[in-house]
Amino acid sequence: MRDGALAGGAAGPAALRPLLGAVLGALSRGAVERGGPLPEGGPEAVGARLRAAVGAVLPEQGVGAREALEVLVGAVARDAADPAEPLCAAHLHCPPLAVAAAADLAASALNPSLDSWDQAPAASEVEALVCGALARLVFPGAGPGAGPDAGCPEAGPDGGPDALVTTGGTEANQLGLLLARERQAAAGGRARVVCGANAHHSVHRSAWLLGLEPPLVVPAPRGVLDPAALEAALGDLARADPGARALVVATAGTTDTGAVDPLPRVAEVVRRRGAWLHVDAAYGGPLLFSAALRQRLVGLEQADSVTFDLHKLGWQPVAAGFLAVPERAALRVLDHRADYLNADDDTEAGLPDLLGRSLRTTRRPDVLKVAVTLRALGRAGMARLVERTCAAARELADRVARDERFELYAHPTVSTVVFRPVGGDDALVARVRRQLLEHGQVVLGRAAVEGRLWWKVTVLNPAVRGSDLAALLKLVAEAAGAQSAGPVGGDSSDAADEGVEA
Numbered sequence: 001m002r003d004g005a006l007a008g009g010a011a012g013p014a015a016l017r018p019l020l021g022a023v024l025g026a027l028s029r030g031a032v033e034r035g036g037p038l039p040e041g042g043p044e045a046v047g048a049r050l051r052a053a054v055g056a057v058l059p060e061q062g063v064g065a066r067e068a069l070e071v072l073v074g075a076v077a078r079d080a081a082d083p084a085e086p087l088c089a090a091h092l093h094c095p096p097l098a099v100a101a102a103a104d105l106a107a108s109a110l111n112p113s114l115d116s117w118d119q120a121p122a123a124s125e126v127e128a129l130v131c132g133a134l135a136r137l138v139f140p141g142a143g144p145g146a147g148p149d150a151g152c153p154e155a156g157p158d159g160g161p162d163a164l165v166t167t168g169g170t171e172a173n174q175l176g177l178l179l180a181r182e183r184q185a186a187a188g189g190r191a192r193v194v195c196g197a198n199a200h201h202s203v204h205r206s207a208w209l210l211g212l213e214p215p216l217v218v219p220a221p222r223g224v225l226d227p228a229a230l231e232a233a234l235g236d237l238a239r240a241d242p243g244a245r246a247l248v249v250a251t252a253g254t255t256d257t258g259a260v261d262p263l264p265r266v267a268e269v270v271r272r273r274g275a276w277l278h279v280d281a282a283y284g285g286p287l288l289f290s291a292a293l294r295q296r297l298v299g300l301e302q303a304d305s306v307t308f309d310l311h312k313l314g315w316q317p318v319a320a321g322f323l324a325v326p327e328r329a330a331l332r333v334l335d336h337r338a339d340y341l342n343a344d345d346d347t348e349a350g351l352p353d354l355l356g357r358s359l360r361t362t363r364r365p366d367v368l369k370v371a372v373t374l375r376a377l378g379r380a381g382m383a384r385l386v387e388r389t390c391a392a393a394r395e396l397a398d399r400v401a402r403d404e405r406f407e408l409y410a411h412p413t414v415s416t417v418v419f420r421p422v423g424g425d426d427a428l429v430a431r432v433r434r435q436l437l438e439h440g441q442v443v444l445g446r447a448a449v450e451g452r453l454w455w456k457v458t459v460l461n462p463a464v465r466g467s468d469l470a471a472l473l474k475l476v477a478e479a480a481g482a483q484s485a486g487p488v489g490g491d492s493s494d495a496a497d498e499g500v501e502a
Helices: 012-034 042-054 065-078 098-110 121-138 169-186 201-209 227-240 263-273 285-289 328-334 344-348 367-402 426-438 466-483
Strands: 162-166 190-196 216-218 244-251 276-281 305-309 321-325 406-408 416-421 445-449 452-458
Touching (some): 012 065, 012 098, 042 065, 098 367, 121 321, 169 276, 169 321, 227 244, 227 263, 244 263, 263 276, 285 367, 321 328, 367 416, 426 466
Parallel strands (some): 190 216, 276 305
Antiparallel strands (some): 305 321, 406 416
């Protein structure tokens, strides 16, 4: 049973050790063979290489664990989009910390399932500790034992801030809307989602999944929700449909530009109108770790629920999402009973009820890697990574602003830099991006902002250097020159080898 050895138990580590060597070797070889942020050749070439390397994925006779690992992990690593490469910067797709990936291995080996306490005794307690700490980071003034540095709060079962672990921002946004819908239903009203034109697409999908009317969309000039337009929209809604109660969704870190809505003014409008406020801070939320940057999220603490995601600006392997609320009682609407998982008499006898902490049943212990990371780095260490990453984005924006070949959209609020070629049209922006992807040189994103198409660089790598930023702009400029009628001249590599200072 060598190839069918188990990962857990007393014999598990001995079975894993040689296999980990095979995995690490395959990862190393794959990165060297790829030689950049993305495989060259595009989808057809990647598919052909993978099929040739792997052969049959379900052979009649197995090839053995080591060979399967070496071939498949090596092939995936060879043709991966690797966010640890500085020029892989299109999406909210972070390079995970080694300590988090190592903890994730332990989670896989032990395989707790967080749907009942008897499947995850220690993991469920770790989840409670981490959720409490992150909820107090978001809502530092709420409940007994308040403050992000407080220990486990001595609150009652429904008192104080709390959070739920989710698969990411989409699930957390859906939960936020669900909580609001149920609160309004309990009060005899109907929830109507109101969001900015800048809101994440998951807000619209969540409204559909929850059987709500399509969101009422409010203008978001320059990429942020307009409080005056929000006030007018809520007033119109109250007059047109007195039975509806507004569920306002604001954003702290949009996917297009990283913009943060004016949260204090939005919160003031929401409170005056008696609405529910959910803030999607999946991207911007980790700014809270930094004393220097958390003021960009002032007003977040006035929300009724907040989405927070650490597999973006938190360097965790997917998935590591959270939904935070200022009062644990708000989560009671999720209570659900299944006798084989949370029988009433077991709960009364003191066994924790985990089924009401998610819409999912079987849940992986994603919280373990987060707990290990937070304890390893501390709040100060997380702050340094956030600050270094945001400083790199500011450095890139400064380089773009100084370069006469490019037009900068705006200096970054978080770590997204949006720019385009001076004199170039949308078709050129799209062609340049695809050319860089096909050649495996740079992974750029694209953003449609104010009626035009822009390149988007989402800086999430805290190890990026000034020379990497210069190289990125040089490759973009050369591709734009090759795609346009005339070459784009100049050299963007001023101070090419300096580091980025936080």
